[in-house]
Amino acid sequence: MDWKPDFSSEIPLYVQIKDSIKLKISLGEWAVGTKIPAQRTLADQLGVNRSTVVTALSDLIDEGLLEGNTKGGTRVVNNAWNLLAASPPPDWSSYVQAGTYYPNQPAIQQINRAEFQEGIIRLGTGELSPDLLPSAQMKKIFEESSLNPFALGYEEPKGNLYLRKQITAYLQGIGIHTSPSAILIVSGALQALQLISIGLLQRGSSILLESPSYLYSIHVFQSSAMKLIGLPMDEEGVRTDHISRYKKGHNASLLYTIPSFHNPTGTLMTEARRQDLMTICADEGLPIIEDDAYRELWFDNPPPLPLKARDPNALVLYLGSLSKTLSPGLRIGWVVAPEPVIERLADIKMQNDYGSSSVSQWAAAEWLGRGLYQEHLVFVREQLQMRRDHTVQLLQTHFKDIAEWSVPAGGFYIWLRLTLDIPMHMLFERACKEGVLLNPGSIYSRHTGNYLRISYAYAKQEELEIGLKQLAILIKLLHRE
Incomplete structure (x- = not known):
């Protein structure tokens, strides 16, 4: 209410x-x-x-x-x-x-409601803090709109041509060579997944993916009666030695992966693992959805080239987005795929929403075209790296005897494994009552009940200090009960 x-x-x-x-x-x-x-x-x-x-x-x-x-x-x-x-x-x-569309998991529904409660500390939120969003620069761009005026009408089915040209140039910088005709503008990468689920796959299809995975926390494929088949991961990314057996055993239609700063584990897939993945999927004739929303959020060194940059057989459907780097409110992402696929997805998109916001597309094109996006990325990387370092220090202070974790090389997340045996649903409820909102691991896989996805991207420094300290106290109290 x-x-x-x-x-x-x-x-x-x-x-x-x-x-x-x-x-x-x-x-x-x-x-x-x-x-x-x-x-x-x-x-x-x-x-x-x-x-x-x-x-x-x-x-x-x-x-x-x-x-x-x-x-x-x-x-x-x-x-x-x-x-x-x-x-x-x-x-x-x-x-x-x-x-026919499945409701969210109860925990996800509770998280979505609690995120907008006043005074809540959001330790798991997967978006940039308002402090890191370029509100002043965005306002300035709109004030200067007379230099390159925007239209308020509908855009063509594939999206604003100028924006697609700017994305084409941007993608060349990360090794992906394509043309505007092979790009579709979507309202965030999530809409791309929805379009793929209804436009390219049959009901009852099986999808291979990392386990755990963000894809388990939404029902975009499950609502079309599709099965998600989890592949194990290690420190190099998805275990490619399982792909052939799992594909054959489940008659899988495609593989979904987040190779760069994986959600929720933060894992960065190595160069060698990427090569193995492409070789095996090419041999198996298994298409890949590459969700690359986090790739620009690296700290010390850029990640290896995208899978799409090594794709002579047009095996990869590539998803990019500005939601994690520039503004979640713009709702701008893109799909890179063979032109027949883009034509099919564009047709379905027109039936669903008649195109993404023309104003948002104009703003995104301005950020890319003026070189402002790359300047902003430098700032975001610096701020996120400081937040990561601060969060790791807090974990070492409060969690060294009760949890294990790896330090991510980029992205938003630390995948925290609790070493104490406690009822996680009680931890979630008690933390929420005390104003600390968590993302439990069970959202992302039923086999990760003793994990938490900790995000250093959203909460302010003082909120991280208060929230993580309170969380450690709650964990110890529950363990003693």
Whole structure:
């Protein structure tokens, strides 16, 4: 609920809560059949005692608007109009449950809600801190827009041609030689995955990927009845010696990988492993989706060339993005692929959203075309490296006896393995109540329950200090219980 009671009002809190729920019911926001949040959840969201919520819900049950039981929770069963209607209103809950797209994992839903709560320390958030986003420079670019005016209409199906030309030039700098006609502009790399899932693959296909992987935390492929088949990793990246057997055993359609500063482990795939991967996939005729969103976030040395830079057989679908480096709000990414694939994905994209924002595409083109993007990357790398070093120092201070980790050479993440046996769901809940938001490893694989994805990219320095210290205390307390 985005509403909060007025603690200074003379109206009792339970009455305010009751009236607020009645309003949501009467407006149809909570339709008949809707399961309302649990009592404890409502109490936490509203900042009141649970007994206050219980009183409000009891009154609504007595009035016939709600119905509660111990197994199914509390649901809306009536509204004022329903009492007068000749036939019952639609049961929207049944429609929601019938939808073919899977809902997020409960933990992901809770994280998405908690990220916008005031005062929360976000230790796992995979995006740049607002302090690192170039807001002033972006404002200046728009103020100077008269020099290169932008249009407010739709762009062509593949995206703004000037932007695609700038991306072509940028990609040449990392060894990828392509043309604007083989590039599709998308609303972030996630949309590229969605387009691939519905445009290139059959329902029921199997996808090979690293385990753990960010792809497990979203349902873009699973919602099309596709199976994710996890390949083990080591310090050099995905274990290529398993690919042939797994492909044959599962009749896999393609392989998805994040070779540079992997999400969530931070692993950088070595040059030798990249060569092995390309050789094996070429021999197997196994296409690759290369998600390269983090490659520019290196610290001391650039990563090896992308897989796409060594792709004479057009095996690789290459995904790039500005979300992790420049601005998540721009929602600009790209796909590099053979032209028939780009034409197919562009056609589907036009059916879905009629093209990414023309204003965002114009802004992205300006950043690339003026050379501002490369200047900004230097700043971001310096800041992220300082944040990484500071976080590692904090881990050495508070976690050296309770966890293990490797120091990443770039990206956002430290993959923290707890060496104490504790219930991770309890750690997640208790930390959240104390204002510390975590990304548990179970989001990224069911086999990594004793891991946490720690991000040094988002939280401020003082927040990292407070949050990591509090987290270490909670872990030790849970271990003693």
